[in-house]
Amino acid sequence: TKFPDDDPSVATCKIENGIAWLSFNRPDKRNCMSPNLNRRMGEILDEIEFRDDFGVLVLKGEGTAWSAGMDLKEYFRDTEAKGLGATRAAQRESYGWWRRLRWYQKPTIAMVNGWCFGGGYGPLYACDLAIAADEAQFALSEINWGILPGGGATKVVVDLLSMRDAMYHALTGELIGGKKAAEWRLVNESVPLDQLETRVTELANVLLKKNPVALKATKDAIRRVRDMTYDNAEDYLVRAQEAANSYDNHGRKEGIKQFIDEKSYKPGLGAYDK
Ligand code: ACO
Numbered sequence: 001t002k003f004p005d006d007d008p009s010v011a012t013c014k015i016e017n018g019i020a021w022l023s024f025n026r027p028d029k030r031n032c033m034s035p036n037l038n039r040r041m042g043e044i045l046d047e048i049e050f051r052d053d054f055g056v057l058v059l060k061g062e063g064t065a066w067s068a069g070m071d072l073k074e075y076f077r078d079t080e081a082k083g084l085g086a087t088r089a090a091q092r093e094s095y096g097w098w099r100r101l102r103w104y105q106k107p108t109i110a111m112v113n114g115w116c117f118g119g120g121y122g123p124l125y126a127c128d129l130a131i132a133a134d135e136a137q138f139a140l141s142e143i144n145w146g147i148l149p150g151g152g153a154t155k156v157v158v159d160l161l162s163m164r165d166a167m168y169h170a171l172t173g174e175l176i177g178g179k180k181a182a183e184w185r186l187v188n189e190s191v192p193l194d195q196l197e198t199r200v201t202e203l204a205n206v207l208l209k210k211n212p213v214a215l216k217a218t219k220d221a222i223r224r225v226r227d228m229t230y231d232n233a234e235d236y237l238v239r240a241q242e243a244a245n246s247y248d249n250h251g252r253k254e255g256i257k258q259f260i261d262e263k264s265y266k267p268g269l270g271a272y273d274k
Contacts, residue, residue, distance in 0.1 A: 006040065015051070018053070018054050019204045022045075023062050024067050031065045032069055037071075042100065055106055056108070056207045059123060060111040061113050066120060066136065098126045098152070106215070108126070108129070109131060109200055110127035112178070115137055116132075130187035131190070132191075139173055140157065154166075220240070224236060
């Protein structure tokens with residue numbers, strides 16, 4: 001569906017020196033996520049994913065917020081007024097771009113410059129690494145307006161925090177700063193705001209020196225093996241490594257060429273000539 005009233009500027013991206021700087025860009029609304037913003041994020045991720053002029057994606061927020069979570073008006077109230085179908089569509093768009101980000105082709109870093117609430121934990125978790133400003137403020141504020149932390153937020157804190165910290169965080173809705181977020185392992189580390197971009201650029205440059213096929217295989221492996229038994233993980237990792245090793249395998253291309261261009265065999269009736 002096309003949404004002609006959508007404003008494309010609610011999310012922006014700048015590619016510079018091998019890094020894609022993707023921004024939540026609704027600073028006046030503290031970068032809360034409207035359906036328009038979610039749609040735009042999905043479009044940008046699709047547009048740039050396989051470009052070869054960048055190797056790391058950084059997700060940042062313009063202004064004083066990283067993201068104040070879901071847009072309580074446009075994402076919740078206005079959508080709910082249109083019925084369950086509209087609610088489900090809005091969920092697909094938001095969950096959709098977070099999922100795209102979790103399995104993105106390039107490694108990703110959340111640069112948490114300010115407010116990070118509720119639904120913001122979805123993209124936060126989706127980023128492979130997260131560096132916060134000491135001044136950033138995090139909360140699962142859902143409890144403060146009467147809902148449970150949905151949209152994956154509960155799963156995020158249970159995956160990343162201890163059970164006690166996750167429970168405390170979700171039941172109280174209290175704010176924590178960047179330092180506490182790092183202590184709780186919600187983010188990798190926290191630095192003063194005026195050093196945040198320098199630190200993130202430094203980290204991105206470390207990743208830019210690595211083999212990109214290995215980076216993608218590694219980030220996926222870290223997420224996949226979490227839910228596996230040791231034996232399943234061992235097997236998965238052997239196969240993932242072998243798949244990465246044969247990344248430049250041209251056999252399939254040859255098979256397609258012999259069928260489509262040379263018409264020398266039919267895959268339905270037999271194998272191509274190696
Ligand atoms: N949904 C809708 N509008 C929002 C949201 C939001 N999540 N967050 C901020 N805004 C809007 C405000 O309504 C205001 O709009 P207006 O200028 O048209 O009046 C504008 O953004 C600026 O917000 P202020 O509250 O004036 O900014 P301030 O810097 O004083 O406070 C803060 C920032 C603390 C982030 C505050 O805006 C806030 O509490 N936002 C809601 C945070 C939240 O609980 N999000 C929901 C989490 S639950 C979930 O995502 C499922």
